Amino acid sequence: MSLKKKLGLGVASAALGLSLIGGGTYAFFSDSAYATGTFAAGTLDLSVDPTTIIDVENIKPGDTMLRSFDLVNGGSLDIASITLDTDYTVTDAGNDNGEDFGEHIKVNFLMNVDKLDVPIYSTTLAELKSMSPDVIEGNIFSDWLAERGGKLAAGTEDKLYVQYEFVDNDEDQNEFQGDSLELTWTFNAEQGDGVAK
Structure with a gap:
């Protein structure tokens, strides 16, 4: 056998041996x-039922109007905090003296219908409009939610009672004759703290 063939056979044998050794390293279970x-x-889904919470005509100083509506949690998460944004527009019938009709509409938030004489919180629409959400939550909804275990549970609803009053201030209030006020309340829901799951 020639040297060339011997070298070629040796290289081929070495390559075959190396491939067997290399291939053997991958043979395991x-x-x-x-x-x-x-x-x-989850979802937060707060709604109000009915959506028109008050619609009255021909009110006069001294009149009170009791209304109730349901706050509905249609989501999958409990609601731990509710705030309220108040806005309104006044349509003046032409007797304008510069006074805001909202300053003469008192709002009494009530815990339930059995406690009509003990409001959770009383204020005017004008004051509500200027309040920060945390003040409203702390004065109105924290007590309301506390009576419900600190939350409005997912898939439940509960009533909120509100008494409105056109305050009779024992003075001439003729400037409000024919005036109207359109109220918008926006309820905002927030979840509670996160928990270990």
């Missing part, structure tokens, strides 16, 4: 396991 996970966020 193996297994795989897979795990998956999902994250689905």
Whole structure:
């Protein structure tokens, strides 16, 4: 055998040996396991029923109007905090003296119909309009929610009672004759603190 053939055979044998050694390092048992996970966020869904909470005509100083409406949690998460934004527009019938009709409409928030003489909080529409949400939440909804275990549970509803009063200030209030006030309340819900799951 020639030297060239011997060298070629030696190189081929070496390559075969190396491939067997290299291939042998991958000869072992193996297994795989897979795990998956999902994250689905809950929902907050606060609504008011009925959406028109008051609609009265021909009121005069001294009149009171009791109304109730349901705050409904249609979401999947408990509501731990509720705030209220108040806005209104006054349509003046032409007797304008510069006074805001909202300053003469008193609002009494009541815990329930059995406690009509003990409001949770009393204020005027004008004051409500200028209050910060945390003051409103602390004075109105914290006590209301406390009676419900500190939350409005998911899938539940509960009543809020409100008494409105056109305050009779024992003075001439003729400037309000024919005036109207259109009220908008926006209820804002917030979740509670996160918990370990």
